[in-house]
Each structure stands twice: as C-alpha cells, then as structure tokens.
Amino acid sequence: MDSTVTGTLALSVFTAVLGSMEFGYNIGVINAPQKIIEKDYNATWMHRYNEPISEGTLTSLWSLSVAIFSIGGMLSSFCVGFVSEWLGRRKAMLINNLLAFIGGTLMGMSKLCRSFEMMILGRFIIGAYCGLASGLTPMYVGEIAPTSLRGALGTLHQLAIVTGILLAQILGLESLLGSDELWPVLMGFTIMPTVLQMSLLPFCPESPRFLYIIRCQEHHAKSGLRRLTGRQDVGDMLAEMKEEKRRMDMERKVSIPELFRSSLYRQPIIISILLQLSQQLSGINAIFYYSTSIFTKAGVQSPVYATVGAGVVNCAFTVVSLFLVERMGRRTLHMLGLAGMCICAIIMTIALALLETVPSMSYISMLAIFGFVAFFEIGPGPIPWFFCSRVVLSRSEAGYFFTFNKSLFDIFRLQDLCGPYVFLIFAALLLFFLIFTFFRVPETQGKTFDQIAANFHHNLGGTMDMDLDMDLDKPSTELDYLGDDSNN
Structure with a gap:
C-alpha cells in the first residue's frame, strides 16, 4: 500500500482502537473508587449477615475484584489466534463487544442488586474482552495499514490505552463519578465505547490480508484494498500478498x-x-x-x-x-x-x-x-x-x-x-x-x-x-x- 490515509482507513483504525481505549479504561477505573466500593461491599455484607465484614474478608474480596480482571485477560488472550482466523478480524472484534456489554452491565448493576459477586464476575468478563481486544486491535490495524505508516498507526494502540487510563482517572474523581452514588455509573461507562465500536464496525472493511491469505477470497480482498487505499489498481499489493501466501502455504503450522x-x-x-x-x-x-x-x-x-x-x-x-x-x-x-x-x-x-x-x-x-x-x-x-x-x-x-x-x-x-x-x-x-x-x-x-x-x-x-x-x-x-x- 502507499502512504495515503483515506477516510475508510482512518475510520477503520479509529474504530479498532476503541477496543484499546476500553482496555485502558478498565485498567485504570478500579483504582480511584477503591475505598467507596469497599464500603459498599461492607454494606452488602451487613445487609446479608447483620454484621460488618471482617478486614481479611474485605481484603480478599477486593483483591479478587482487581486480580480476576487479569485472569480473564490472560485466559482469553490464548484464543486470539483461533478466534481471529475462525471469525475474521472484524467479526471477532464485533462479537467480542458482547463480552464488554455483559461485563459492564454486571458491574454497573452490582450496587443496585447488592451483589459483590456481580462486580467480580463483571471484572472477569471485561478482562476476557480486554485479552481478546489487546490482540485483535494491533493485528487488524497492522494488516490494513500501509507499510510506511504501520509503525505510526501501530502506536495508536498504546495511545488509546493510555487515553483510556486517563479518562478513567478523570471520571473517577469524586467530583465527577467517583462518589458513593455514582461509582456504578463509572464502572458501567465501559459500555459506551462498546456501543460506538459496534455501530461503526459494519462500515469498516475486513483485513484484505486475512481475506486473501487465510480465506482465499481474492475478489473480496481486492475490494477491501480499493476501499482502504482509494486506488482502483491494487495489483501490486495483491501480488505481494500472493507471494506471502505462497510462502506460508509451504510451511507447516508451528x-x-x-x-x-x-x-x-x-x-x-x-x-x-x-x-x-x-x-x-x-x-x-x-x-x-x-x-x-x-x-x-x-x-x-x-x-x-x-x-x-x-x-x-x-x-x-x-x-x-x-x-x-x-x-x-x-x-x-x-x-x-x-x-x-x-x-x-x-x-x-x-x-x-x-x-x-x-x-x-x-x-x-x-x-x-x-x-x-x-x-x-x-x-x-x-x-x-x-x-x-x-x-x-x-x-x-x-x-x-x-x-x-x-x-x-x-x-x-x-x-x-x-x-x-x-x-x-x-x-x-x-x-x-x-x-x-x-x-x-x-x-x-x-x-x-x-x-x-x-x-x-x-x-x-x-x-x-x-x-x-x-x-x-x-x-x-x-x-x-x-x-x-x-x-x-
């Protein structure tokens, strides 16, 4: 590909890195309201058992709430290669948003339902979403980006992560959403980029490299290349992918x-x-x-x-x-x-x-x-x-x-x-x-x-x-x- 940034390329990269921003948001969102959420855990325990929660139990519940995000992410990250080849890059990102929607809903409703179990389960599911997103996003962006811009566009993944962390830090201020009443909104806010990404992904092309090399769909690969580059003649790029496919077909999977x-x-x-x-x-x-x-x-x-x-x-x-x-x-x-x-x-x-x-x-x-x-x-x-x-x-x-x-x-x-x-x-x-x-x-x-x-x-x-x-x-x-x- 040449270095021209078309509207379709810009839209596709922006849409993909929304997943990275959500990844960053869920890394940073849990820190600011810690004391408030712990207080709510104690209130839930009081409601159930008519006695305050012990310090050791509270520490264990909070540690689990934080660490289970990592566990979900590590488990799902092993599935990135399989899911991306089975569903395709774009469809995998689209379906992955269901995890974010479910996880965000569980966390946002946990206070209303007086259930710290919902909070913990929501953190696990949103972690699973982030594990897939952290692999799918750079994969998709790297495959649709022109070679001359691949590094710069690849950096957008990290930029979106730190932007998400910063957004979580700002919204987590007590004067905004980090209060006793609004912390569930802070946790459930992760649904917003999910809805936006799900709305925009249908307008983004599938990775031409995936379509040609993995699915052998030359016609669709050409169509995707034309949309991403704005050029009608994409023969040189297709020839490069043909050579890459020929080499990959000669190697066995490792x-x-x-x-x-x-x-x-x-x-x-x-x-x-x-x-x-x-x-x-x-x-x-x-x-x-x-x-x-x-x-x-x-x-x-x-x-x-x-x-x-x-x-x-x-x-x-x-x-x-x-x-x-x-x-x-x-x-x-x-x-x-x-x-x-x-x-x-x-x-x-x-x-x-x-x-x-x-x-x-x-x-x-x-x-x-x-x-x-x-x-x-x-x-x-x-x-x-x-x-x-x-x-x-x-x-x-x-x-x-x-x-x-x-x-x-x-x-x-x-x-x-x-x-x-x-x-x-x-x-x-x-x-x-x-x-x-x-x-x-x-x-x-x-x-x-x-x-x-x-x-x-x-x-x-x-x-x-x-x-x-x-x-x-x-x-x-x-x-x-x-x-x-x-x-x-």
Whole structure:
C-alpha cells in the first residue's frame, strides 16, 4: 500500500482502537473508587449477615475484584489466534463487544442488586474482552495499514490505552463519578465505547490480508484494498500478498513447544519475550504506585490531580512517539526510552533515599516520575505491541502468546517487599534490556514478514545484523524463509 490515509482507513483504525481505549479504561477505573466500593461491599455484607465484614474478608474480596480482571485477560488472550482466523478480524472484534456489554452491565448493576459477586464476575468478563481486544486491535490495524505508516498507526494502540487510563482517572474523581452514588455509573461507562465500536464496525472493511491469505477470497480482498487505499489498481499489493501466501502455504503450522525447539524460530521468540518483559518489568507500575505518596510529601494539596497530570504526560509522549516512530525507527526509540527510564530510576532512588533529610528532594522525585513516564511512552510503552507482531511469524500459534502478559507481572508487587529501593532493581533490569536491544534486536521499519524471517535465518549462527542490510526489492528465497537444515 502507499502512504495515503483515506477516510475508510482512518475510520477503520479509529474504530479498532476503541477496543484499546476500553482496555485502558478498565485498567485504570478500579483504582480511584477503591475505598467507596469497599464500603459498599461492607454494606452488602451487613445487609446479608447483620454484621460488618471482617478486614481479611474485605481484603480478599477486593483483591479478587482487581486480580480476576487479569485472569480473564490472560485466559482469553490464548484464543486470539483461533478466534481471529475462525471469525475474521472484524467479526471477532464485533462479537467480542458482547463480552464488554455483559461485563459492564454486571458491574454497573452490582450496587443496585447488592451483589459483590456481580462486580467480580463483571471484572472477569471485561478482562476476557480486554485479552481478546489487546490482540485483535494491533493485528487488524497492522494488516490494513500501509507499510510506511504501520509503525505510526501501530502506536495508536498504546495511545488509546493510555487515553483510556486517563479518562478513567478523570471520571473517577469524586467530583465527577467517583462518589458513593455514582461509582456504578463509572464502572458501567465501559459500555459506551462498546456501543460506538459496534455501530461503526459494519462500515469498516475486513483485513484484505486475512481475506486473501487465510480465506482465499481474492475478489473480496481486492475490494477491501480499493476501499482502504482509494486506488482502483491494487495489483501490486495483491501480488505481494500472493507471494506471502505462497510462502506460508509451504510451511507447516508451528505449535508453541516447537517454536522453542526449532533454531529457526527460537531467536525471534526469545526477542519477543524479552521485548515484552522490557515493558512489563520496566517499573512503570511502581512509579504510579508511589506517585500519590510522593506528591503528598511534596506538599501538593490534591495529589490525585497530580496523578492525573502524570496520566496527561503519559498520553502526550505517546503522541510524540507516534510522530517519531517512522523517522527514528522502532529499535532506536526503544533504546532511547530504556536509557531515559534507567537514568530516571536512579534519580528516583537517590531522591527517595534522601527524602526525609532533604525535603526538596520530593520535587526531584516528581520530575523523575514525569520523566520516567515520558520515556516509557517514547519506547517500552508502544514499541513491543507491534514490534513482536512483525518478528514472530503471523501463523504461529505463539504470535499472540504475549499480548496480555502485563497482567501476569502485575500480580507480583516487588515494591511491597523492597520499598523505594525497588527502583534500583528496575534500573538494573532496564540496563540489561538496553544492552540486549542494542546487540540482539533488529530494526523492522519498512520490512515485510518474509524479509524479517529471512534475516533471522541468515543470522542464526552469528551476531545479529542490526540494520537488516538486505535488498528490499529482492524477494527472499524459499530457502531463506524455510530454513537451511545445514545451518541449524
């Protein structure tokens, strides 16, 4: 495809990332009204048993309300590959909205029905929705986007997530929906983007790549390409998909265990894992964990508003990444983000250690927070989401294995054990990921699946060629793509 952004392309991308925004909204919505919801849990317990709920039971119920979202997401994320091929990208997103509608309704009605079970079940179902959405959205956007804009449009997935988090933070303010009476509206608000996406999806074309390569529907694929590009002559793009289909038909489908056993796939899988770990173990959750207390010590009258300010920085620098990703490349931005976060983590550790004796260090801590968030959204925030979809071959069952592993690492709260010194651990991890990215992660900007796969094969026995120095106009051979057993 060329780089023209047609109305149909813009509508399709906007509609798809509504699912990402809902994902972000449901990540952030549970935090602000915690005390109010816990009070309602206690009122429900009193109504049923005529005695106040014990502290241990309340803690368990609340922890379950939070964690079950992650469990639902992790379980459903394993189904992304199957569901997307069975129903198609667009229809899968459409049907997935039923989960969001059911989950939002259960959460919104839980107070009226005096049932914390409805709240917990609703969180599980909305988590299942988010697990599918976090895989379906970047998949669909990546397949309909022009090659020259794939990175920028792929970043919109992360932008929509942080926008959803910010929206949840704002609406969760006590002066808006975070009150005793309105918190069910806050939880049920997730239905709104669902209704909007369901209304717009019928006007969006199915992924031409899916139609041709998976369903062998050349006529419908041509129609979709014409709508997305605004061009009548789409023969060159169809020829590219034909070549990709020919290569994919020659390979057999690979299971997750086989991916780790095969030398042809092992390297890209390891890179995919570590890229996702560089996002999830970067310390961004610990930053938000400490932000309110740091803002309080700094003398901020309403620390919740300062936390919302950190959310604004989150969104702003995601936009910055949107404009930089096609100019600087994915690998460069990822390294820049990791390096900046590492420096900010060290500054944060020093500032927190001296906070009691040097009060002015609280302001340094605030600056470090904003800097840490900014560098996260320049690199580790958006890059792994679409980088891994380019590195791992699209028909592999493990291609979406990592779409929701964020929740897995949210369970382990290192900061509870280490306190502020946890940032030293994150600094060391960030330095490791920076070194790994420099030596082992290739640049995928402007590269096709075939070119990336061929490069991995060429470098199995030696050091990774960082620039993927290859003739982009020359198609990779079957031997390049399938692998030469003599080198494995």
